[in-house]
Amino acid sequence: MKSILLTVADRISSGLNAIAQAMVLILIASMLYEVVARYVFGAPTLWAFDVAYMSTGVLFVLGAAQVLREDAHVRIDFLSALLPARVRGAIDGLAFLAVLCPIFTWLAVIAGQRAWRAFQTGEVEHVSPWAPLMWPFYSALAIGLAALALQILAEGLRALAAPRNDDSFKIET
C-alpha cells in the first residue's frame, strides 16, 4: 500500500517535471519570437508576454514536486546536521505529514476552485489585449500544488522510515 503510494507520487512528479521542461522551451521561443516580430517584422505579438509569464509560472509549479523528490529545495542544515539522523527524520516527517501536507492540500483545493470558477465564468486575462481564457493556467497551478502535496506526503513517510543520513545537498552538475 505504502509502496504503491510512493511509486504513484514519484511517477506523477516526474511526469509533470517533463512538462515543466517543455515550458522552458516555450518560454524562450515566445520571447525570441516577440523580439523578431517586433524588430524585424515591425509586428509585435499580443500574446508573447502572457505566454512568457504563464509558462514561467507553470514551469516552477509543475517542477516543485520533483525538486522535493530529489530533496533539492534548499535547507540550511549546519545545525540540524548535529542531531542524530533519527531525530532529523522525525522532524522532517512530522513537519511534512502533520503541517505541510495539509497546507499544500488546502492550497491545491483553493487553486482547483479558482480554476473551476474561471472555467464556468469564462474568465479571461484581466489586462491583456490578447485576453486568453484563464482556466488552463489556473488548472496547471492546481495540478502542480496537488502533486506537491502528494510528494510531501511521500517524503514525509520516507523521512520517518529511513531518515536521510548525509548532507542533503546532492545535486550533481
Next chain:
Amino acid sequence: QDVTWRVPTSVPEGSPFYVNFLERFASNVDLLTDGAVEIQPFGAGILVPALQVYDGVKDGIVEAGHSTPSYLVNQDPVNAIFAGFPGGMGPEAYSTWIFQGGGKEKLAELRAEEGLKSLVVGIGSSEIMAHANTPISKAEDLKGLKYRTSGPWAEVMRDYFGAVPTVVPPGEIYTLLERKGVDAIEWGPPSGNLPEGFHEAAPYIVVPGVHQPTFLWEVVVKQETWDALDEAVQAKVEAAAELTSLQSLAHFYDQDMKAMATLRASKAEVIELEPAFQKQLTDAGRDWIQKTAEAQKAEGKPRMAEILAEYLAYEDRWAEQSGYLIRNSK
C-alpha cells in the same frame, strides 16, 4: 460601532493614485465618521493579486477593495464606459455625469448584480497621449508606430490607424522607450508620468490625451458588509467618497499643471495635436465603443448600449452647451 476595513488597491503604495485616492479616502472617512470606521490601505500585490481586487472582495479575503473598471473591460466591455475610453468625456463633463447626471447610480447597479456596493473614490484628469521617439501630428504618423498601450485604445490604434500596439510590462517600459525598442508609450496623466522620467527617455510629448480623457477608480464593499453599517455611518462614508473624488480631481489638476510646466521646460518637445486630428481620433474612439455596444446587444446583452446612449447624449449636450464656460486656455 467600530469598524476596520483592510483595503488593498491595484497600484503600489507611494503611487499618486494610492496617495491621492486611497489614503485621502482613509483620512476623509476617519474625519467624517469621527473614527468609527477605519480604512487601512494596502499597496498592490500585498494582500491580493494586483488585478484581482474585485475577486478578493467577493471571496471575502478583505472587507473592501480599491481598483478601476479598466481591469474588468476584458471580462465585460460595459466597464469601458466607466473606465474612460477614447473619444469619451473629459474630467469636467465626466465627473458631472457621475455625480449629478446619474452615472454613479448606473455603476452601482452594475456592481450590485455581483453583490458589491460601489463607491466612486477617485476621478482622474486626462492622460498624456504619448511619449514618443518620433513626432506625431497627423494620422499618417501613426501608421506602423510601435506603441505601448492597452485596452480600447490599442484596438482603435490598430484597426483605425494601422499602428502596432505593443505589450511591454511596466518594469521594462522605460528601458525599451529609451533604447528606441518602441516608438511611443502612454502611461498616465502628466503628474503621474513626470516622476517616471519618460521625458528624459524620449524627445516628444504628445497631448491631449484623447485616448484616455479621464479615468475612474472605485472602492467596492461586499453588500452584506455594507448593510451591516448604521445608516448614518453609511451616509458619512458615501460623503467621504464623494469628497475624496472632488478633492483628488482638484489635486490632480494642480499637480498636472505644475508637471506640464516642468515637461515643457525640459529638453523634450510638447506637441499639441491640431483640432482636426483630435476629432479624427475622437470619432474613431466613439465608433469603436458604439460598435462594441452593438456587438454586445447582438449577443443578447443590451445594457452596454443603453448606458452608452445616455452617456453619449450627456457628452453631446455638454459639447454643445459648454461654450459659455471660461477655461482660461491659451
Next chain:
Amino acid sequence: MLIAGLMFPALFVLILLGLPIAFSLVIVAVGAGLGAFGPVAFNQLYGSFYSASTNFILSAIPMFILMGALLERSGIAERLFRVMNLWLSRLPGGLALATIAMGAIFAAAAGVVGAVEVMIGMMAIPAMQRARYGNPLIAGTICAGGSLGTMIPPSVIAVMYASLAQMSVGKLLAGMMLPGLLMVGLFLAYIFIHGLVYPARPEPGEEAETPVSLGEKLWLTVTVMLPVVLLIVAVLGSILAGVASPTEAAAVGAAGALALCILNGRFSVEMLRSSLAITVRISAMILLIVAAGTMFMGAFAANGGARLIRDVIDGAGLGTTGMIVFFLAVVFILGFVLDWTANVLICVPLFTPFIRSAGVDPVWFATLVIIVIQTGYLTPPMASSIFYLKSIAPPGMTYGQMCRGVLPFIVLQVLTLALVASFPALSTWLPERIVGF
C-alpha cells in the same frame, strides 16, 4: 502586531531545524495568515502564491540558468575557462578575476540576481576547482560576482524602486553606476591581492597544462573565446540597441547558447535534456522561495508589520542619520529571507515619506538601500546567494566554506556603502550629467 514581531524568530527556528527554506516561509505565513484572516487565510495565501506565479520579471531566471547549463554541459564553458587560464595563469587570482568580470558583464544584461549567479557558478566552479582555487574563494567569488545584477544597470530592482519612490529611473540607474563600478573595482583588487598572498597551488604532477605556443594560444582564443564573446555582445547589444528588453535579452542568451552548442558540434538531445532538467530544478527551487516569500510578506503586512516599523521610527525620535541607519538595518534584516521584490515592496513606500520630509537626496538614499539589499544577499546565516550557490555546489564545498568565502566580499560591500555614505557625490554627480537624450 505581536504576530508580525514573532514571524521572524519563528522563521529562524524552522530554518535552523533544517526544514527547506521555502517550506519554513510557508509554515510561518500560514500561522500568521490564520491570525489575520481566519477561515479565508488560505484564499489570501493562494492569492500571494498566484501573484508570484504571474510575475513576468521572474521569467529571466530560467532563461539565464539554461544559458549557463548549456554552456557548461556542452563543454564550452570548460574550454572557455581553460583558454582564459592560458592567459591568466600568471596573474594572481586570474580565474576569479575573470569570473567577477563575467558577473559584471552579465549583470549589465540581467536585472535579477539568482539567475546570473547560478549561470556563472555552473561555468566557473569546475574550472576554478581544477585550477586549485580554495573553496571559500570560489564561493565568495561566485556569490559576489553573481549579485552584481542589482548594482549594474539595467536593474529591475532599480526600476521598481524608482517607480515606488516616484523618482526618475534614469537618474537612479545613473546614480548607481559609479558605486557599482567602485564595488567591482574593490572585488577585483581584493582577489588580486589574495592571489598574491595565497597563490593557487596545483598538486605536484597534476600540472597537465603543457606550455602552448603563442600561435596555438591565439588560435584557441579565437575559436573558443570569440564565439562566447559574440554571445555576450548579442545579449548586451540587443538591450543597448533597443532590439530587446532586458527579459527578452535573456532569451537571446539562451537561444544563442544553444546555437553555439550546435555550431560547435557539441549538441546532443541528452545534453539538452539534462540542461533542461537542471534548469527546472533550480528555477523551481528559487521561484518556490520567491512565492513563499510573497506569502510571508502578505501575512507580515496584514498583521501590521509596516505599522510596527513605522511606530518604531515615530517613537524613537531618531535624527536624520539615525533614521537612515535604522532604515538600512531594516532592509538588511528583511533581506535575510525575503527576495528583493518583497523587500523593496515593503520598505520603499514605508521609508520614502520620511526621507522626503527630512530633505535627504533620494538618489543617494536609494543607492545606499540597493547596496544594502545586495549585501543582505550575501550575509550568512540567511543569504539568498548562498541558498542558490548550494543548489550548484560540488559535494566537497561546505556551508562553512561558503560563509567564510563571502565574508571578505561583505566587508568590501560595506566599504562601498561607507564610501557612498561619506561621499554622496559618488551617486549624485553622474545623474546630473548624463540623464537625457
